[in-house]
Amino acid sequence: MGQLDETRFEAVVGAPCPACAGTTLEIRSFLDRRLLMMLGDPNDDGRWVHDGEKFVDGTYHITCGSCAHVVFHDDACPRCHAAGGLAKALADTSRLSVPKRCPACKETELLALALIPAAVRYSGGTAALPRPLVDFSEAGYHVVAYACESCDAAVVAQPCPLCDAPGPLRPRP
Numbered sequence: 001m002g003q004l005d006e007t008r009f010e011a012v013v014g015a016p017c018p019a020c021a022g023t024t025l026e027i028r029s030f031l032d033r034r035l036l037m038m039l040g041d042p043n044d045d046g047r048w049v050h051d052g053e054k055f056v057d058g059t060y061h062i063t064c065g066s067c068a069h070v071v072f073h074d075d076a077c078p079r080c081h082a083a084g085g086l087a088k089a090l091a092d093t094s095r096l097s098v099p100k101r102c103p104a105c106k107e108t109e110l111l112a113l114a115l116i117p118a119a120v121r122y123s124g125g126t127a128a129l130p131r132p133l134v135d136f137s138e139a140g141y142h143v144v145a146y147a148c149e150s151c152d153a154a155v156v157a158q159p160c161p162l163c164d165a166p167g168p169l170r171p172r173p
Contacts, residue, residue, distance in 0.1 A: 003074040003081070009056045012072050013122060022066030024123040030058035030078040030089065030162065031130055035112040037146070040100040042136050046114070048129070055130075058115070060086055065121060077163040079115065085163030090117060094143045095164060096157040102148035103155075112146040115162060 004012065016023055032054060035046040050058075058079075062072040077085025098112050117140050118130035134140040144161040147154040159166045 003076060003078075004056055004059055004072070006053070006056055009059065012062060014124075017064035017067060017069050017071065019069035020064060020067040022064045024065030024121060025071065026063050026065050027059060027120045027122055027127075028061040028117060028133070029055055029120070029130075030060065030115045031055060031118045033114045033116050033132070035114060035136070037098050037110045037112050039108050040098050042112075045132075046136075048118075049113070055120075060117075065123070077160060077165060079162045080160040080165050082160065082163050082165035085160070085165055088164065089142070089162035090140045092142075092162075092164070093137065093139050094141060094161075096143045096146070096155070096161065098143060098146045102151060102153055104153035105148060105151040107148050107150040109150075110146050110148055112143050114141060114143045116141045 013025055013027070031048060032050040033046045034049045036043040059072070060074050060078050061070070063070050075086045076083055077089055079089070094114070098110055101108055102110060117133040119133055120127045120130050122128070142161045143157070145154060145156040
């Protein structure tokens with residue numbers, strides 16, 4: 001589990017801002033995004049593939065949408081909890097690059113999974129769709145695995161794909 005469990009997360013987002021009593025929040029979280037790749041480049045912008053537990057697990061920053069008061073912030077890596085890892089995760093580029101062809105069968109189409117920072121506006125009820133804060137190949141966009149559907153070959157980033165800490169990686173929900 002991340003620095004916030006579901007109970008604590010609900011308490012933070014359910015309370016009014018202590019500075020202005022506002023009820024709209026901006027939540028920043030590292031979220032899972034799936035990409036279809038062709039010859040090492042994305043075919044599209046990708047799609048979100050996280051669930052509610054993974055959204056809570058990756059949350060690192062929550063601010064009031066009205067006055068920008070920081071309601072929650074954690075500078076540990078959202079993936080492995082290494083101290084100070086958030087700054088590295090946001091500043092570094094991906095350590096795992098997707099090859100132009102599958103190393104096993106030479107297929108040109110691969111699937112990639114990335115963890116990227118995203119922002120969501122929330123004011124109770126259902127949250128809006130996340131907005132990516134970075135694009136593919138920019139700092140903060142981390143490919144964590146890729147796979148070939150033709151031959152089932154797969155590669156997973158090691159150690160921590162966000163901050164490069166030696167691990168071990170903690171289990172995710």
